[in-house]
Amino acid sequence: MGDSPRRQVAATMAEAAQAWLELLTDQQREIARGMPPAGDASDNERRRWFYTPTDHGGLTFHQQGPAQQRAAMRLLSTGLSRAGYVTVATTIGLENILDHTEGFTARFDRERGRDPGLYYLRVFGEPGGDGLWGWRFGGHHVSLNNLVADGELISTTPCFMGADPASSELLGGAVSRPLGRVEDLARDLIGTLPGKAILSPKAPSDFVTANRTLLSDGDRVIPLVGIWRDDRFPDPVEQARLQAASDRIDAAAAYTDADHQALEYTDRPKGIAGAAMDDQQRDLLRALLGTYFGRVPDAVSPLAGYDDAALDAVHFAWAGSTEPGAPHYYRVQGPRLLIEWDNTQRNANHAHSVWRDPANDFGLDVLAEHRQRHH
Incomplete structure (x- = not known):
């Protein structure tokens, strides 16, 4: 099949996903792992996506140490261009601006309603090889969904980016x-x-x-x-x-x-x-x-x-x-x-x-x- 661009990106994703998972404890991995992609009822969770400040499903930044967070961001970067990565990182930082705008109040039944630590990452299936696997990253105003099949990146949508404040x-x-x-x-x-x-x-x-x-x-x-x-x-x-x-x-x-x-x-x-x-x-x-x-x-x-x-x-x-x-x-x-x-x-x-x-x-x-x- 050769090294097509989609296979090269998928290989980079798989290596970053494995590196992140290996840094996690068994308890963290239980949250960070999801069912393998299947296209049937067992796949329903992978196909849920949000752009509100709700539970997106997966391991949050709050639940990770600094080295684990860095590995998570590395995986995130493999699915984005440089401009896309900068935009997502900026969006996460905007939670602090929005918190200021709203007077630093608790909202949404959370200890901190506008929280840059409440972005979630989950890997579905086993990264690498010729099987099916994917990953999802999301939080307020970000939702990235990627699926790999037979060693090739086959889907990058839905791909959501927002900004609050927009200006x-x-x-x-x-x-x-x-x-x-x-x-x-x-x-x-x-x-x-x-x-x-x-x-x-x-x-x-x-x-x-x-x-x-x-x-x-x-x-x-x-x-x-x-x-x-x-x-x-x-x-x-x-x-x-x-x-x-x-x-x-x-x-x-x-x-x-x-x-x-x-x-x-x-x-x-x-x-x-x-x-x-x-x-x-x-x-x-x-x-x-x-x-x-x-x-x-x-x-x-x-x-x-x-x-x-x-x-x-x-x-x-x-x-x-x-x-x-x-x-x-x-x-x-x-x-x-x-x-x-x-x-x-x-x-x-x-x-x-x-x-x-x-x-x-x-x-x-x-x-x-x-x-x-x-x-």
Whole structure:
């Protein structure tokens, strides 16, 4: 099979994963290990993902010593480009900024609600060899999901990165915007497109597809209170606070049934196709795709495969105001591609972005083929 780029990245991942696991105690490994990927009910935990400050499943930084944390970050880096790694590390650090913004209060039934130590890593299966294995890293505003089959990296989605605050001040009048280009390129593009690219004058409160494992025609926004590992907090007071926050977000969006229908997910893309764009617009669209596909190592990025024919089938749609600083949402959709972005909460200073492959998130399509070949 040769040393394809995907095999090289998978080998680097496997070595880093083994090195991390070997540093753990037996008790830590019980938390850090998950069932081997299978594509059936035993695989349900691997296919759960979140972007809220909830239990993402796995061993947290708090549960590790410094050398173990360093090995965990090394594994994390194998699935990211340098820019992707810097963005994720910055997002983790933003927990301290958000804690300051909220007055250093305890939230979410946790000792520290905004906590850079509550990011979780779990390895599924046995790294290396020709079997199935994968790993997941996640915490507030980060979710990375990787699957390896037959020694080759076959899936890197869902790939979520967020920023809260999306924009914050630095000394000398500088501004920190970890996802600034992810927002600005899309706004530059919508500014050149006809009005029919705007699906609604109001932005939804969050992703339309939320954190669903599988996407289906008609999917609509899930309230914030529904995007958590458990249905309810044990503390009724904290549960009431979360419900109130969720209700405030929905009220601010003020979405009617007609608004939901305009934005609901459909297999058929909405918006303006790349085929209908001029050269300048296509360049902006390609650059925007790069802010998502550039999150993973260059060797496995699909961007190089987006020739003119592929770009023709990619659609771009927007919702909300096009003015900087106002709540807004956009979607990029094409064959085996869904990208969603929203920056609506906290006075449009709270950004979410996700890259998905509806046909092969978590490697489910490849897993089905693998089972047919090997069973």
